[in-house]
Amino acid sequence: PGDLIRTEPSPLVLEPSGQLGAIMATGTRMMYRSIDSRGNPMAVTGTYFEPYNAWPGAGPRPLIVYGPGTQGLGDQCAPSRQFNQGIHFAPFLDFTFNYEEMFVSTMVARGFAVVMTDYQGLGTPGVHSYINRIAQANAMLDAGRAAMRLPGTSLDPQGPLAFYGYSQGGGAAAAAVELAADYAPELRIVGAYAGAPPADLQELIPYTDGSVLVGIVGYALNSVMATYPEYAHVVRAALSPMGQKLLEDTQYQCVEETALRFRFKHLQDFFSADVTEVVTNPLFRKLFDSQHLGRFTPTAPVLIVSNRYDPLVPYAAAAQLGRDWCALGADVQFWTNEQPPLFNKLVVNHALPQLVDGERAMQWIADRFNGLPTTPNCGQF
Numbered sequence: 001p002g003d004l005i006r007t008e009p010s011p012l013v014l015e016p017s018g019q020l021g022a023i024m025a026t027g028t029r030m031m032y033r034s035i036d037s038r039g040n041p042m043a044v045t046g047t048y049f050e051p052y053n054a055w056p057g058a059g060p061r062p063l064i065v066y067g068p069g070t071q072g073l074g075d076q077c078a079p080s081r082q083f084n085q086g087i088h089f090a091p092f093l094d095f096t097f098n099y100e101e102m103f104v105s106t107m108v109a110r111g112f113a114v115v116m117t118d119y120q121g122l123g124t125p126g127v128h129s130y131i132n133r134i135a136q137a138n139a140m141l142d143a144g145r146a147a148m149r150l151p152g153t154s155l156d157p158q159g160p161l162a163f164y165g166y167s168q169g170g171g172a173a174a175a176a177v178e179l180a181a182d183y184a185p186e187l188r189i190v191g192a193y194a195g196a197p198p199a200d201l202q203e204l205i206p207y208t209d210g211s212v213l214v215g216i217v218g219y220a221l222n223s224v225m226a227t228y229p230e231y232a233h234v235v236r237a238a239l240s241p242m243g244q245k246l247l248e249d250t251q252y253q254c255v256e257e258t259a260l261r262f263r264f265k266h267l268q269d270f271f272s273a274d275v276t277e278v279v280t281n282p283l284f285r286k287l288f289d290s291q292h293l294g295r296f297t298p299t300a301p302v303l304i305v306s307n308r309y310d311p312l313v314p315y316a317a318a319a320q321l322g323r324d325w326c327a328l329g330a331d332v333q334f335w336t337n338e339q340p341p342l343f344n345k346l347v348v349n350h351a352l353p354q355l356v357d358g359e360r361a362m363q364w365i366a367d368r369f370n371g372l373p374t375t376p377n378c379g380q381f
Contacts, residue, residue, distance in 0.1 A: 001041075001138070002145025002184075005031040010047055014101055015086035023101065025049040025108040029080050032146035036120055037134040037227055045124055046117040046143050047080045049104060050153055055111035060156040062190075062369040064107055065144045066116040067165030067172030068100050069354070072254035073130065073219050078123025079116050088254070093261065096254035103164075103358055110362070113155055115147035119172070127226035127251060130219040131168055131198055133291045135227070137175035140165075141184040148187075160188050162300070162365050166195035166354045167313060171293065174199065174304075174321065178296040189300040191368035193361040196306050196313045196350060199321035202288040203314045205279055208267065211345050213312060215262030217270065218250030224287065231287065238278045243270035264345060294324030301331035301374045303364045307353045308336050311344040319381055326378035333374065334381040335360065 010027035014020060028048045036042050055061040071077040076088055082098035089095040100116070107114050117139045121128040129135035140163060148157045163173035170193075177192035198204050201220070208214045225232040225247075239247065242265075250258055267275045278284065302325065306318035315336075322334040337353040368374075 001033050001035055002142040002149065003033045004146055004149055005033060005043055007031070007150065010080065010084060012083050013086050014105070023049070023105050023108060024052045027083060028150065030146055030150065032142055034120060034138050034142040036138070037129065037132050042120060043124055044117060044120055044139050044142065045078065045080050046115055046146070047083055048147050048150055048153070049108050049114040051108040051111055051113060053109060053111045057111070057366060058370045060159040061111065061113050061154045062159065063113045063115060063144065063147055063155055063161040064164050064365065065140050065147070065161055065176070066100070066104065066114055067136065067140055067163065067169030067176070068116060069165070069167040069169045070216060070219070070255050071122065072096065072258060073122070073128045073222060073250055074252045074254055075123050077254040078118040080118050080123055093257045094254065096256050107362065110366070113147070113153065115143045117143040121226070127222050128219070129227050130223035131171055131201065131291070132223060132227055133171070133175045133293065134179070136172035137179040138183065140172050140176035141180060141187065144187055145184060158188060160190045160369055162190050162368055163192040164361065164365060165193070167350065168198070170194040170197035171199070173197070174293050174302070177298040177300055177302060178293065180299040181297070191301045191303070191365055192298065193303045193305070193365055195354060195357065195361060196310060197293060197304065197318055197321060198313050199293040200288070200314070200317040201291050202279065202285070203317045206267070207312055207314055210264055210266050211312060211347055212259050212263045213255070213347055214265050214267065215246065215250060215258035216255070217267065218246040218258065218262070221247055222251045228287065231283065234281070234283055238271050238273050240270055240272045243272070246270050294321045297328040298325055298330045301333070301368060301376070303333050303335065303361060305335045305337060305353065305357045305361065307339055307349045309339070309341040309349045310353075311341070312347045312350040322381060331374050331376045332378055333364070333376050336381065
């Protein structure tokens with residue numbers, strides 16, 4: 001795991017013309033080995049960013065392993081492809097823009113090396129294992145390994161790294177830091193930023209109801225059916241005709257198209273059975289339980305950020321994740337974004353804090369690389 005399969009230069013642009021600014025780094029697209037949640041070997045793609053600027057902090061150049069937020073299930077949505085386009089469009093609603101580029105651009109300008117995984121099944125054959133705890137953790141950890149093994153970089157192979165992610169990426173960062181001790185004990189991990197982590201999927205599902213992003217339920221269902229085919233007949237039996245369409249359509253879509261096509265629908269529209277009974281079905285409860293974050297002790301200090309009124313990824317579950325880690329003896333700092341509710345069905349209180357708290361997260365990561373003391377607040381949230 002983490003061995004490089006092949007690499008190639010990756011031209012980096014902020015928008016399709018490539019004329020309106022540049023990312024201050026050299027890009028390398030890479031394919032590396034990983035292991036899926038059932039223990040099978042597989043290939044994953046990602047991008048490594050070698051900064052033009054020197055690292056101004058202490059020690060060797062550090063590496064940020066970046067877990068992107070929700071992109072979609074279509075291979076065209078893979079971040080490693082988006083960094084070559086900035087904006088993707090194909091008739092009629094197949095479009096996406098690379099919203100992660102603003103964070104990566106800032107990181108490399110400040111001298112951080114960055115590696116961003118596409119996750120398993122995104123940009124490569126198969127169905128993307130969306131919000132699967134083990135698959136995402138493995139993809140993150142193996143991306144860190146692969147970057148350290150990439151020839152011709154300024155990285156020290158035994159140098160420090162940290163995880164960074166928001167929303168889906170926050171869950172991936174959280175899963176990576178708590179599984180690292182067992183899966184990749186050789187990595188020198190100094191911290192992890194988990195923004196709005198989906199720590200409890202059973203709580204998350206009802207929050208999508210009636211929102212502009214309710215269609216992401218289709219991503220989760222496709223992921224479940226591909227990863228755990230023994231659940232496929234249960235899923236299909238519970239779906240309404242609209243639910244079948246959701247399942248079929250979303251496996252080829254990016255998140256923007258999914259939002260436009262399925263916006264503001266109710267969960268019950270997708271199910272023929274009562275949706276509450278479906279979510280509480282013992283089989284699904286077992287599945288939700290297997291994806292629960294917070295049962296293993298993080299390898300390094302963690303910063304969790306969540307908006308108190310987040311309408312998509314529940315605040316209570318993120319806070320509980322922090323408390324669970326604290327109970328295991330972890331070094332946890334929890335920050336509550338107090339932005340008041342605003343257009344909840346447009347998930348503003350989920351999307352905006354990613355921007356508002358991005359600087360806080362990057363400074364916290366920089367402090368870990370520079371060896372500054374942490375400020376945990378266990379027992380205060």
